[in-house]
């Protein structure tokens with residue numbers, strides 16, 4: 507009988523359906539293990555994941571620090587490490603804090619209410635295509651201050667980029683991801699010159715005049731693309747996962763009419779079944795994690811999904827505890843690469859939940875949902891429901 511590790515396949519339909527039992531077994535039997543398929547050390551304990559995410563001196567995001575290469579279009583806040591990354595990260599964080607997120611949340615709620623109004627009583631519909639995609643495109647476009655691109659076209663480009671995150675498991679996904687990234691870069695280039703609406707883009711653009719150094723301009727543009735695409739794809743996946751969790755927990759939506767539970771509840775939804783299952787770092791020097799000796803140059807995957815259900819860090823790990831506080835989950839990452847858009851994502855999720863609560867009819871499942879065959883991002887391809 508092959509060992510549990512050999513049997514662990516993140517793309518196995520049963521694991522895609524519910525990854526938490528196998529991750530719990532792995533955490534107990536082999537908390538730090540080498541996964542041949544992913545060519546990486548895999549971490550399932552909360553404390554080990556936090557250690558790696560914090561210690562950017564030992565665990566690099568930037569592959570160039572261990573002799574690898576990073577193509578120019580990928581150089582952004584996400585692929586650079588401190589100290590190079592710090593300036594660009596703080597530019598975007600400062601610009602984001604200056605945005606009117608209350609207004610953004612109100613507009614998102616208005617859009618979600620409108621969508622629900624159109625969909626109510628019209629038979630089964632797919633939450634992903636009809637709510638998650640339009641809501642998420644609208645939220646990130648609103649944040650950046652750009653005209654929302656056509657949903658379906660943009661969703662296809664974004665999906666190719668999202669799927670390329672699994673390039674380690676399936677190298678054929680890398681090239682379509684590169685092409686899609688270029689298409690999106692062209693759109694961001696256009697926005698950079700053409701868009702004059704107030705928003706995050708106008709603000710960061712002011713920080714890089716035409717005579718600033720070429721590298722600074724490149725980092726800013728690439729980061730704007732990451733904010734747009736990464737923000738959209740994780741937000742859309744989070745919306746689907748949140749709806750599915752709410753469908754499986756009768757009464758939870760109703761409880762979130764209470765503003766305090768709405769605030770803590772949207773974080774708990776991300777801990778309970780968040781969209782980003784893990785991330786990758788590369789060991790800069792040899793070190794030890796638990797009993798494992800990690801060699802310089804080897805990849806390490808902190809599995810957020812496993813860490814967020816670690817009983818050493820959370821009580822009642824497999825329950826949805828809407829008033830969980832504090833809730834230091836890793837659904838938004840941790841440390842110098844933690845999510846820049848956390849407050850935006852929280853606003854978007856609150857808007858969704860509030861709109862669902864405002865609607866007189868209740869959502870019910872309407873047939874089999876289909877999980878996307880991706881390991882890094884936990885998302886639905888389709889999630890059929892009925893309203894009314």
Ligand code: HEM
Pocket residue numbers: 583584585595646649732733734736737738740741744776780781782785786810836837838839840842843844845846847848850851852
């Ligand atoms: C519920 C929705 C979201 C979730 C669960 C989420 C989760 C995450 C996670 C786990 C990371 C860290 C990845 C790592 O360490 O490698 C991350 C990074 C990032 N997120 Fe989000 N995100 C969400 C929405 C957004 C939104 C709406 C935006 C933008 C408006 C955004 C922008 C970013 C950026 C730019 C980074 C890279 C930060 C860096 O590397 O310094 N995210 N996100």
